[in-house]
Amino acid sequence: MFKKILIANRGEIAVRIIRACREMGISTVAVYSEADRKSLHVQLADEAVCIGPAQAVDSYLNIDHIIKAAQEKKAEAIHPGYGFLAENPLFSLRCEKEGIVFIGPNSKAMDLVGDKVRSRLTVEKAGVPIIPGMKCIYKEISKYELEANKIGYPIMIKASAGGGGKGMRIVHSQEKLKSSIEAGMREAKSAFGDESVYLEKCIQEPRHVEFQILADNHGNIVHLFERECSIQRRHQKIIEESPSQAIDDNLRNQMGEVAKKVIQATRYNNAGTVEFLIDKDKNFYFLEVNARLQVEHPVTELITGLDIVQHQIAIAAGEKLGLKQKSLNQNGHAIECRIYAEDPQNNFLPSSGKILFLNEPSGPGIRLDSGIYSGCEVPIYYDPILSKLIVWAENREMACQRMIQALDNYVILGVRTSISFLKDIISNSSFQKGKTTTDFIEKHFSDWPGLKKDKKNRELSLIAAAFWTQKKGYKPEAQERGQDGRTFSPWKTLGRWRLGRSEKSGT
Amino acid sequence: MEHEFIVDNEFVKISIEEKGDKYIIGVDDNEYKADIQFLSSSIVSINIKDQIYRVIIKREKDGFYVHCQGDQYFIQDVDQDEEDVQSSEEKAREDMLQVKATMPGKVIKIEVSEKEEVRVGQTLAIVEAMKMENEIKSSMEGIVKKIFASSGDLVDSDNPIMELEEKKE
Numbered sequence: 001m002f003k004k005i006l007i008a009n010r011g012e013i014a015v016r017i018i019r020a021c022r023e024m025g026i027s028t029v030a031v032y033s034e035a036d037r038k039s040l041h042v043q044l045a046d047e048a049v050c051i052g053p054a055q056a057v058d059s060y061l062n063i064d065h066i067i068k069a070a071q072e073k074k075a076e077a078i079h080p081g082y083g084f085l086a087e088n089p090l091f092s093l094r095c096e097k098e099g100i101v102f103i104g105p106n107s108k109a110m111d112l113v114g115d116k117v118r119s120r121l122t123v124e125k126a127g128v129p130i131i132p133g134m135k136c137i138y139k140e141i142s143k144y145e146l147e148a149n150k151i152g153y154p155i156m157i158k159a160s161a162g163g164g165g166k167g168m169r170i171v172h173s174q175e176k177l178k179s180s181i182e183a184g185m186r187e188a189k190s191a192f193g194d195e196s197v198y199l200e201k202c203i204q205e206p207r208h209v210e211f212q213i214l215a216d217n218h219g220n221i222v223h224l225f226e227r228e229c230s231i232q233r234r235h236q237k238i239i240e241e242s243p244s245q246a247i248d249d250n251l252r253n254q255m256g257e258v259a260k261k262v263i264q265a266t267r268y269n270n271a272g273t274v275e276f277l278i279d280k281d282k283n284f285y286f287l288e289v290n291a292r293l294q295v296e297h298p299v300t301e302l303i304t305g306l307d308i309v310q311h312q313i314a315i316a317a318g319e320k321l322g323l324k325q326k327s328l329n330q331n332g333h334a335i336e337c338r339i340y341a342e343d344p345q346n347n348f349l350p351s352s353g354k355i356l357f358l359n360e361p362s363g364p365g366i367r368l369d370s371g372i373y374s375g376c377e378v379p380i381y382y383d384p385i386l387s388k389l390i391v392w393a394e395n396r397e398m399a400c401q402r403m404i405q406a407l408d409n410y411v412i413l414g415v416r417t418s419i420s421f422l423k424d425i426i427s428n429s430s431f432q433k434g435k436t437t438t439d440f441i442e443k444h445f446s447d448w449p450g451l452k453k454d455k456k457n458r459e460l461s462l463i464a465a466a467f468w469t470q471k472k473g474y475k476p477e478a479q480e481r482g483q484d485g486r487t488f489s490p491w492k493t494l495g496r497w498r499l500g501r502s503e504k505s506g507t
Numbered sequence: 508m509e510h511e512f513i514v515d516n517e518f519v520k521i522s523i524e525e526k527g528d529k530y531i532i533g534v535d536d537n538e539y540k541a542d543i544q545f546l547s548s549s550i551v552s553i554n555i556k557d558q559i560y561r562v563i564i565k566r567e568k569d570g571f572y573v574h575c576q577g578d579q580y581f582i583q584d585v586d587q588d589e590e591d592v593q594s595s596e597e598k599a600r601e602d603m604l605q606v607k608a609t610m611p612g613k614v615i616k617i618e619v620s621e622k623e624e625v626r627v628g629q630t631l632a633i634v635e636a637m638k639m640e641n642e643i644k645s646s647m648e649g650i651v652k653k654i655f656a657s658s659g660d661l662v663d664s665d666n667p668i669m670e671l672e673e674k675k676e
Contacts, residue, residue: 341637346609349609349610349639349641350610350636350637350639351610352610352611352636352637356565356567356572357549357563357565357572357574359563380610380611380612380613380636380637381637382637383637384637407577408576408577411563411574413563413565413572413573413574413579414565414572419577420577420578420579423577454576454578455535457575457576457577457578458514458515458575458578458580459534459535459537460553460560460562460575460576461514461562461564461573461574461575461578461580461582462512462514462519462521462534462582463521463523463532463534463539463541463543463553463562464543464551464553464562464564464571464573464575465510465512465564465570465571465573465582466508466510466512466521466522466523466532466534467523467530467543467551468551468564468566468571469510470508470510470523471545473548473566474545474547474548474549475548
C-alpha cells in the first residue's frame with residue numbers, strides 16, 4: 001500500500017479523499033492555489049504545497065507544477081478527484097511516465113471513453129445498446145425519410161455542429177419531416193454557419209440512470225448498482241438518488257451486466273460510471289463512461305456500505321477486488337443534494353464571499369461532505385460547489401422527509417446558496433411520487449420562486465433584527481475593535497471579548 | 508422603540524416595547540407578546556404563546572443576514588441620513604451611469620470603447636466568476652464616458668467598470 005498520496009484537487013472532494021487516506025494510514029499532500037491558502041483541504045492535509053496563482057490554469061490545471069510537488073514530497077500516487085485534471089489523458093500519461101501511480105483508469109482507456117464517437121462504436125460492437133441514429137449527412141430529403149422510418153418516430157433532428165438546443169427539433173410523423181429538416185437546417189446555418197443536420201431517435205420522458213463500477217487490474221469487475229440523476233438544471237445534476245424509481249430488479253441486473261460489458265470492452269480499470277438514458281418504455285441506451293470518482297459517489301456508498309475512495313486507492317495499489325457481485329446488496333434509500341454557492345432567486349448567479357455563520361445538519365442517516373467552515377472565504381475562481389448533503393433512510397419516503405429536515409437545519413449565512421431551491425424540489429409532489437425525468441426542473445420549476453416565503457418566518461426574522469438593534473447586539477457592553485483596527489465587528493472576535501471598552505458602535 | 512428595515516424590497520416598520528420581562532411587538536398590523544432571549548451572539552430565541560422559534564442572525568455592515576426555520580432574509584437597515592426621496596432617485600440614476608459587476612470576477616472582454624453610443628440592453632462587458640460568464644448590459648441609452656477596467660482585470664461589485672453619460676441632445 002502507498003505511504004503518501006498527493007491530492008490534485010480542492011474543496012469538498014479533496015477533504016473526502018484526505019479522510020479516506022487517514023483511515024488507511026496513508027499520509028496526504030494537498031496542493032493549493034494562492035487563493036486557497038485558508039481553504040479547508042489545506043488545513044486537513046499532512047502537508048500542503050502551493051502550486052501557483054488563483055487562476056486554475058496556473059495551479060490546479062498545471063500538470064508540471066503538480067508533478068513537481070508530488071516528486072518533491074515523494075508522493076507515490078496522485079488522486080485527481082473530479083473536474084480539473086481528473087479526465088485528462090495527458091495527465092495520467094504523464095504520471096505513468098514519471099512513475100507516479102494515477103488513481104484512476106489507465107490513460108488508454110481514459111482516452112477511449114473520453115471520445116464519444118469512438119467509445120460508442122466500441123461498445124456497440126460489444127452489443128451494448130446505443131441511441132439509434134445516424135451521423136451521416138444527406139442532401140436529399142428522401143434519404144432522411146428512409147432513415148427516419150428505420151429509426152422510428154418520434155425522431156430528433158440535431159445540428160452536426162450543434163449544442164445548446166439550436167437546430168434541434170422533434171418530429172412526430174413523416175408528414176412533418178421535410179419542413180422540420182429544412183427549418184432545422186436554416187437554424188443550424190444561422191447558429192453555427194453549418195447547415196448539416198442528422199437524425200436520432202427521440203427519447204421520450206428520459207431518465208438519467210448510471211451504474212457505479214469498480215474494476216481491479218486483474219480483470220475483476222463489479223457494479224455497485226445504479227444512481228438516478230434525472231434532476232438536472234442546465235444539464236448539471238443537482239439531486240441524485242439510489243435506488244432509481246424507474247427500474248426493477250430484473251432491469252437492474254440486466255443494465256448492471258451491460259455496464260460491466262462496457263468496462264470490459266473499453267479495458268477500463270479503477271472506479272468508473274457507465275451512464276444510460278432510459279425512455280418511458282424502459283428501453284435503455286448507453287451514453288458515456290465517466291472516467292473518474294463522481295460527485296454523487298456518496299449515494300452509492302450509503303446504500304452499499306462500501307467506501308469507494310478506499311477501494312479506488314486499493315485498486316491503484318494493485319490489490320485484488322475482494323468484492324463478489326452476488327454478495328453485494330442495495331440497502332434502503334439514499335438521496336444527495338448538491339449545495340452550490342449560487343442565488344436561485346437571481347438566475348442562479350454564482351455567489352462568493354465569506355461564510356459568516358454555519359450550522360451543519362446532523363442526526364441519524366445524515367452525511368455531509370463539505371469543503372467549508374465558518375469564517376472561510378468562497379473564492380470566485382472555481383466551481384461553486386460548497387458541499388453535498390446526503391441522507392439515508394429505510395425507504396424513499398423517509399429519505400425525502402429526512403432530507404427536508406436536514407436542509408431546514410443547514411444554515412449558511414454570508415453567501416447565497418441553493419438550499420431553499422433544493423428543499424422545494426424534494427417537497428414537490430411529483431418528485432415524491434418518483435416522476436423524475438431530465439426535464440423535471442424545466443417542467444415544474446421554470447417560474448421558481450413562485451412560492452412566497454412563509455410570512456411568519458419573515459415576521460420572526462424582523463423581530464430578531466429589531467431586537468438585535470434595540471439591544472445593540474449581544475453583550476452590548478463588550479465592544480471591541482477588529483484585529484486590524486480598521487473594521488469594527490464584534491463577531492469577528494467572538495470568544496475573545498475585552499470588557500469595559502467604550503468604542504462607538506458601528507451599528 | 509420603532510425600527511425600520513427593508514426586506515425583499517419592501518419597507519417595513521416594527522415596534523418593540525419592553526413590558527416587564529416580555530416584549531410587545533407590532534409588525535405588519537399584528538401584535539405579539541413575546542419573551543426574547545439571546546442564546547449566543549448570533550442566535551435569538553423567541554417565545555410567542557409557548558411556541559419557541561430559533562432565529563439565526565448575523566450583523567453585517569448594512570443589515571442582517573437572518574435564517575428562520577429554513578427561510579433566509581437579508582434585512583437591510585434604512586439609512587437615517589438618506590430619508591428624502593430625492594436622494595434615492597439620484598442614487599438610482601447614479602447606479603445606471605456607473606456600470607458595475609454583479610459580483611467580483613475577472614473581466615473577459617470590454618465590448619465597447621470610450622465615446623461609443625450604447626443602447627438599452629447592449630452588452631458592455633463580459634465578466635467571469637466561478638467559471639460562468641456574465642454579460643453586463645446597459646440599462647440606459649447613452650454614451651460611454653470612461654472605461655476603468657480592461658480585459659484580465661479583477662473587479663468587484665463596488666467599483667465601476669465604466670461610466671456612462673446621457674446623450675446631450
